[in-house]
Amino acid sequence: MGQFQKRLIDWYDKNARVLPWRSSASPYQVLVSEFMLQQTQVDTVLPYYERFLEAFPNLEGLAAADEQEVLKLWEGLGYYRRALNLHRSARKVVECFDGKLPSNRDDLLKLPGVGPYTAAAIASIAFGEAVAAVDGNIRRVYARLFAVEGALGEKDTETKLQSLAADSLLRERPGDYNQALMDLGATVCLPRKPMCDSCPLFEVCLAFQKGLVAALPRRKPKPKVPHLTIVAAVLQDGEKVLIAQRAKGDLLGGMWEFPGGKLEKSDASMEAGLKREIMEELGVLIDVGEPFGVYKHAYTHYKITLHAFLARLKAGESLDKPHGEPETEVLAWVLPGDLINYPMGKVDRLIAEKVIAHNSINAQ
DNA sequence: TACACGTGGAC
DNA sequence: TGTCCAAGTGT
Known part of the structure; x- marks a missing residue:
């Protein structure tokens, strides 16, 4: 195990957030959580997740549900296409995968609303497949850890970050490792006020050494909205x-x-x-x-x-x-x-x- | 590649 | 009050 991977996973074992879709969670629960967490923070998701799981405790129940009922449970969470796609995914699993959620990234990618991140997250967290799930947190953490200077969204930068994530993955515990990076990004390696004082990785962080933490990751300017x-x-x-x-x-x-x-x-x-x-x-x-x-x-x-x-x-x-x-x-x-x-x-x-x-x- | 797609919290 | 940003995907 590389030096920073051990530090990170040790930190996670002590500091992991307690979340209802962690430990003893079913693949279905991981699926629901990952859809809700797309572009949405944990604290926002929590009450929606609890209500959703109460209404639809399993994949069969969701597949049989009325679309309007699914949307109603999603009301306020935003990006409502996620709710429609989650519903459609549940139905596709019933129709095409014998009611069992696919256990590998490639098959998960066939579900509507499941892209590269979500497929890797479900595969690693719910099924232990050794694949790197690269979300916004992880791109920020790696951009700082390795002082990646290119702007997010540019092809070279994204390729570099994907490679870093794939090469650094702790293959013995891929789900925990992916979540450790996300927890670090969400609680310590914050976008605006990173808490380097309490970061388990500051000694090996190139951005920290170069004084670039606040500057990285670089972003493209956003267009003004009408x-x-x-x-x-x-x-x-x-x-x-x-x-x-x-x-x-x-x-x-x-x-x-x-x-x-x-x-x-x-x-x-x-x-x-x-x-x-x-x-x-x-x-x-x-x-x-x-x-x-x-x-x-x-x-x-x-x-x-x-x-x-x-x-x-x-x-x-x-x-x-x-x-x-x-x-x-x-x-x-x-x-x-x-x-x-x-x-x-x-x-x-x-x-x-x-x-x-x-x-x-x-x-x- | 660039844009569409929601909402709430932090500052 | 305005701006940024958040466990991305589809087109």
């Missing part, structure tokens, strides 16, 4: 409100929203823009009423300010007889008390909560 103005309708019919299901593949695919869209420069007003969007999406004329809140939100690649309005169908309009060819296929008139059952992104959930509060006030 800011959009969105208008949305709380379309009322009696006590019910209209929600629409977003198309899969798009942002928040499979989730429900209050219909609307981007305000265009050509729109004379927000009310006019909302009428235009509703005609395009639903094929009906509406009367726009009072403003119903302003919501700011930041997605990964753009920011929005959403203006919601109360609205009603114009007299004589019906969603059953739309004008033209509306873009939205799946719609539902829902009582406020039922809105909680529909998976929604953050902003639409906030609007839904206001609708529920609004309704309970009016009911008094």
Whole structure:
């Protein structure tokens, strides 16, 4: 065993975080945890993981589940395509792998939503295959340990980091070793304030020796994100409100929203823009009423300010007889008390909560 | 290769 | 308040 591998695994044996998908966890539990942990920190995942495992204790249960139920359990966690892919993966395991999760990296890679990192993580952690799982933590740790100067995301850099990980892997305990590197990255070798004082590897860390810890790993500059103005309708019919299901593949695919869209420069007003969007999406004329809140939100690649309005169908309009060819296929008139059952992104959930509060006030 | 894809926490 | 960043994958 190389010098730093022993130090690292000794550190891990004393300092490993206690997590519900470690020790005595089934391969299925590792699968669920790895999907949830993609681009998401441990503390955020924990409550979602517990609820998910309670609802779907095993792979067969998940495969048999309704997609909307899976999305509802994922609500708030983000990157909802992960939930759809996890669901699809469970079904593929049942159909193509006799209900048993594949035990090697190559077969795991055949599952939707399982890429190079996740396949190696499951193979090493759940099945003991000697493969390096290289995530953001591990790339940062190796970039510092070996003073890799190239920027993350560049091909040469990524190849170098993959090679370092593969060559350094502690083949006797690949799952523990991969997780030791991730724990070190998540608790000691932090992106902004690395705690070199308490690092078991500082003596062999080239970045530490060269005074480059704060500078590495280098990153490519991020593009500025555009800011959009969105208008949305709380379309009322009696006590019910209209929600629409977003198309899969798009942002928040499979989730429900209050219909609307981007305000265009050509729109004379927000009310006019909302009428235009509703005609395009639903094929009906509406009367726009009072403003119903302003919501700011930041997605990964753009920011929005959403203006919601109360609205009603114009007299004589019906969603059953739309004008033209509306873009939205799946719609539902829902009582406020039922809105909680529909998976929604953050902003639409906030609007839904206001609708529920609004309704309970009016009911008094 | 570059971009789309969510949300919350740290500073 | 704004920016960065997090156990990545698919296109």
